[in-house]
Amino acid sequence: MRLALIADTFPPLRTSGAVQLRDLSREFVRQRHLVTVILPSADLAEPWSLEDMEGVQVLRLKAPKTKDIDYVRRTIGEFLMPFAMLRQLRKSPLADVKWDGVLWYAPSIFHGPLASALKKASSCKGYLIIRDIFPEWAVDMGLMGRGVPYRFFAAVARYQYSVADVIGVQAPGNLAYFDRWTKGPGRRLEVLQNWLADAPHAGCSVSLAATPLAGRKVLVYAGNMGVAQGMGILLDLAERLRARRDVGFLFVGRGSDAKRLAADAQARCLDNVVFRDEIHPDEIPGLYAQCHVGLVALDPRHKTHNIPGKFLTYMRSGLPVLANINAGNDLAGMIRQEEVGRVSEDGSVNTLLRMAEELLDGVDADLERRNRCRDLFKRLFSVETAVQQIVSALGGEGKTGQ
Structure with a gap:
């Protein structure tokens, strides 16, 4: 055609x-x-x-x-x-x-x-x-x-x-x-x-070994940081996990809220959080190869259903997800049914904290989860x-x- x-x-x-x-x-x-x-x-x-x-x-x-x-x-x-x-x-x-x-x-x-x-x-x-x-x-x-x-x-x-x-x-x-x-x-x-x-691992300009996150289990967010994402709760989560020296947060991207979020993290003295500018899409597999969990955030006020592109990139790379999204979103059922991570729909940082700890503590034990993520990507996306x-x-x- x-x-x-x-x-x-x-x-x-x-x-x-x-x-x-x-x-x-x-x-x-x-x-x-x-x-x-x-x-x-x-x-x-x-x-x-x-x-x-x-x-x-x-x-x-x-x-x-x-x-x-x-x-x-x-x-x-x-x-x-x-x-x-x-x-x-x-x-x-x-x-x-x-x-x-x-x-x-x-x-x-x-x-x-x-x-x-x-x-x-x-x-x-x-x-x-x-x-x-x-x-x-x-x-x-x-x-x-x-x-x-x-x-x-x-x-x-x-x-x-x-x-x-x-x-x-x-x-x-x-x-x-x-x-x-x-x-x-x-x-x-x-x-x-x-x-x-699908995309090959082509290296990445961001090296976590050269950051304060070296040696930690890293939760990564890569993509747009705007009002539709409601990302403040992710910094709240980072603050709750600050005492865990084995856990870190990486935010990569741009958007209307990017500078505000970075300034907020600095004001809170979150030494477990690193911000980096947007990278070339071909570098994403190399970035995720250094990380352990992918973060998804959607403002809870949303009433429509959304499966963000970043969710697909996590699945493609075999990264389980920790998601905070609007109640009733089809994505929640998919994450649970396919067993590819944890998802919160109540907008509570306490719920997200519990799920993050469950996910992080089992990230090395559940070796099949990475395969489930990749299989879901190949089957649906x-x-x-x-x-x-x-x-x-x-x-x-x-x-x-x-």
Whole structure:
């Protein structure tokens, strides 16, 4: 199939979404499909830029800036983004390409107009990959009320849903949210698990042997540190475990809360905590090879279901998890059923402390746990399965682009 993949994140960005889309596009190519990733770029001097990345065609289109700016300017930029991209696309060598399928990745919720235009021009199906349900999660978090801004974002999101023929959500618990959407003719709703490609151990620029955590059992958090994660409880846990000289905490990444968390740890004099800046995704296996437990945190105010990309990276590396997440999240049942760690849903540091000690004290004894983690990754989160599922939904079984 010849596929257009619309997104607003891709390498050289290092976000979990960028890594996911890199792995997905590579796998499309491996399975002999032709894929073009279509991205906005505020840095281009020309209307468009076309490059080849390991067989993946990457088309960057000049569009307003949407990253690292205030919320008002970001909203305006994202609203204008698909229209700017469509205008620049018409100037590019791919203006007249006919696609066999269009897929797009949310976030952002603003890709609907571009996806609609490509679908109509090619008379093909569209697959919307939803990794978070915005603006609902922002309301849950108390970041937004149900006033005018909410109604605006909700209308944009509904339009995006209306463009899709197939929607893939990341957890069964999110299916109910789209009950009304499924009543439209020809619509299909399904669970599309998060995915990640297998990765070799390629070394890591972070060496724990050169830190105060040398020789300790290390609980690691690698990824975004923002308001949606609710990571304060992890520092509370580190404070409770400060007396255990055999235990340490490593936080690697960036985000809106990263500097605040590091300053908080310093203010508490937590000598069992180390912060490091974001590293290249290819270094993650080398980082985890030095660690013992992976940390997952989601703010308890969330009401939607989320299986974070970092959970997949832990499973891929055979790291059991210690998770503090919102009550009822599908991830809790998965962790318990698959016996790949401990999970707290009550937001209590006392519960998390008990579970952390159980996990740490048994981390060397339960040698099969690492195998269970890896088996779960291969069974549910392989990128091969994700590509096959998307191609099937778009009606392309057995059809390649070669």
